[in-house]
Amino acid sequence: xxxxxxxxxxxxxxxxxxxxxxxxxxxxxxxxxxxxxxxxxxxxxxxxxxxxxxxxxxxxxxxxxxxxxxxxxxxxxxxxxxxxxxxxxxxxxxxxxxxxxxxxxxxxx
Amino acid sequence: xxxxxxxxxxxxxxxxxxxxxxxxxxxxxxxxxxxxxxxxxxxxxxxxxxxxxxxxxxxxxxxxxxxxxxxxxxxxxxxxxxxxxxxxxxxxxxxxxxxxxxxxxxxxxxxxxxxxxxxxxxxxxxxxxxxxxxxxxxxxxxxxxxxxxxxxxxxxxxxxxxxxxxxxxxxxxxxxxxxxxxxxxxxxxxxxxxxxxxxxxxxxxxxxxxxxxxxxxxxxxxxxxxxxxxxxxxxxxxx
Numbered sequence: 001x002x003x004x005x006x007x008x009x010x011x012x013x014x015x016x017x018x019x020x021x022x023x024x025x026x027x028x029x030x031x032x033x034x035x036x037x038x039x040x041x042x043x044x045x046x047x048x049x050x051x052x053x054x055x056x057x058x059x060x061x062x063x064x065x066x067x068x069x070x071x072x073x074x075x076x077x078x079x080x081x082x083x084x085x086x087x088x089x090x091x092x093x094x095x096x097x098x099x100x101x102x103x104x105x106x107x108x109x
Numbered sequence: 110x111x112x113x114x115x116x117x118x119x120x121x122x123x124x125x126x127x128x129x130x131x132x133x134x135x136x137x138x139x140x141x142x143x144x145x146x147x148x149x150x151x152x153x154x155x156x157x158x159x160x161x162x163x164x165x166x167x168x169x170x171x172x173x174x175x176x177x178x179x180x181x182x183x184x185x186x187x188x189x190x191x192x193x194x195x196x197x198x199x200x201x202x203x204x205x206x207x208x209x210x211x212x213x214x215x216x217x218x219x220x221x222x223x224x225x226x227x228x229x230x231x232x233x234x235x236x237x238x239x240x241x242x243x244x245x246x247x248x249x250x251x252x253x254x255x256x257x258x259x260x261x262x263x264x265x266x267x268x269x270x271x272x273x274x275x276x277x278x279x280x281x282x283x284x285x286x287x288x289x290x291x292x293x294x295x296x297x298x299x300x301x302x303x304x305x306x307x308x309x310x311x312x313x314x315x316x317x318x319x320x321x322x323x324x325x326x327x328x329x330x331x332x333x334x335x336x337x338x339x340x341x342x343x344x345x346x347x348x
Contacts (some may be wrong), residue, residue, distance in 0.1 A: 052183060052246065054276045078282075095307035 001107055003066045003089050006045065012068065014074065015090040016083045019049050024065045028102050029097050033058050040052065040064050047097050051075040056082040068104075070097040072074055110324040113335070115141065116176065116317035117149040118188055118263060118289060118307035119261025121158040121173045125218035125238060128312045132228040133158055137165035137173075137315045147335060149174035149190055149321070153239035154208060156197040157223045157232075163194055164226035172332040174200045174339065177201065177252075178263055186263040186270040188289055188307075189253045200256040207244055211236040240247045246276075250283035259289040259343040261302075266295035266308055273298060293320065323348055 004018045004020035006012075025043035031050045036098050041102035050056065051073050057079035059067050069075060074092055075083075083090045093100055120127035121134060133150070136306040140148045148171055150162045151197035159175040175197035176190040193198040213221055213236060244252060253260040262272035265288050272279070272288075279285065279300065288299040293306045308317040327338035342348050 032275055034274045035276050048273075049291055050183065052276055052280055054278060054280050055283070 003091075006066070006104070006107060007084060007091065010093070010103060012091050012093040014100060016080050017066075017089045017091070018084055019089055022065045022089060024104075024108065027101060027108065029101050032070070041064050042094060047101050047104070049097065050074050051077050053079050054081055055090070056088050057078065059083075059088045060086050064079045066091055068093060068100060070095060110326055111329060112315075112322035113146040113172070113329075114144050114320075114324045115147040115305075116143075116145050116304055116308050116310070117147070117176075117190065118151050118309045119148060119177065119316065120152055120178070120311045121150055121162065121308060122220065122222045122224065123155050123158045123234065123279050124154040124311065125153075125215075125221050126311050127152070128220070129220065129222075130313055131311065132224055133165040133226065134160035134168075134177075134228045135313055137169050137171055138160065139164075139316050141169035141200070141314050142172055143318045145171065145317060146329065147172045147174060147307075147339060150174045150189075151176045151178045151188055151190075153178050153203075154180060154242060155234065155238050156201040157234070159194055159197055161224050161226045161228075168330075172339075174336055177259070179204075179244070179249055179260065180239055180241045180250050180270070182241055182243055183275055184241050184270055185246055185272050185275050187246075187249060187253075187260045188263045188305075188347060189258050189260040190340060190343065191256065191258040193257070196257045200253065200258060202225070203243075203252070203256070207214070207242045208236065208238075209240045209242070211237045211240055231266060244280060246272075247283050248281065250285075258339075259287075259340055260301055261285050261305070261343070263289045264291050265298050266290050266292060272314045287348070289341055303346050304348075
């Protein structure tokens with residue numbers, strides 16, 4: 001499934017999607033960036049409520065396919081600008097992380 | 110320059126996790142026994158035991174500093190210190206609407222007691238103090254500066270509520286010139302920032318006993334001048 005397909009299937013907001021064809025191969029949920037750094041895998045759809053700019057750096061480092069901000073969290077302009085610059089896909093939704101993750105998992109089946 | 114033995118991160122019985130014995134008078138007395146010369150009282154998101162602490166420190170000739178350990182929206186702990194008691198109390202008041210209104214369950218978390226200079230309980234904080242506030246890291250740093258204070262990340266060598274555990278690395282903004290460590294040997298984590306090694310004491314016996322002093326351009330017998338020199342040095346990252 002690509003990031004574009006994910007967005008076609010779920011009413012989530014494409015905050016900054018510069019690489020819609022990126023393939024999603026798995027998922028990861030977590031907010032402690034020091035943990036995410038060592039655990040999220042390349043191709044993951046990463047769900048988090050953390051919106052600090054370091055999220056972009058961690059997304060780059062782990063090579064996740066996209067970042068989904070859950071629970072209505074919306075990153076600020078500086079985060080969006082950094083994501084565009086580094087080609088990191090950012091998505092936002094209002095759902096709690098568990099519910100959002102379940103939907104991604106369902107689509108990945 | 111004058112050398113001062115310091116501990117800039119201490120909790121009183123206003124913090125639910127702080128021991129009941131952490132009264133302003135007991136902290137000042139223990140700090141005196143430990144040879145400390147500058148001590149900051151930094152309860153979770155609160156400064157209301159600082160007035161009593163200032164009085165208690167007078168007795169022992171310790172320079173008191175008013176502050177708090179602020180929990181940001183990201184759950185990062187920041188040590189916030191102010192030059193005057195009034196600044197700290199004004200900052201705390203402004204923080205009130207930014208706090209979560211979760212009732213403190215004494216049986217689980219512990220009491221949150223406000224004491225006077227005789228260690229007599231004059232009030233209790235009803236809402237759980239350590240919970241995350243609505244201030245994100247950048248806004249928090251700006252707000253503290255607006256109130257004349259300085260802040261820096263607490264215990265960056267700790268997993269729980271340490272900036273590095275939560276953000277993985279120092280973010281580009283806000284710029285922190287100082288950082289606090291529990292253990293001096295973790296110095297490399299600060300990446301060249303000025304280091305403050307403090308106890309984060311929640312019990313009397315945890316107060317700092319030894320360690321490198323801090324050098325300030327102020328006479329020992331003038332608490333206001335020492336505080337001014339300290340806050341100024343922390344703001345400039347010149348320690």
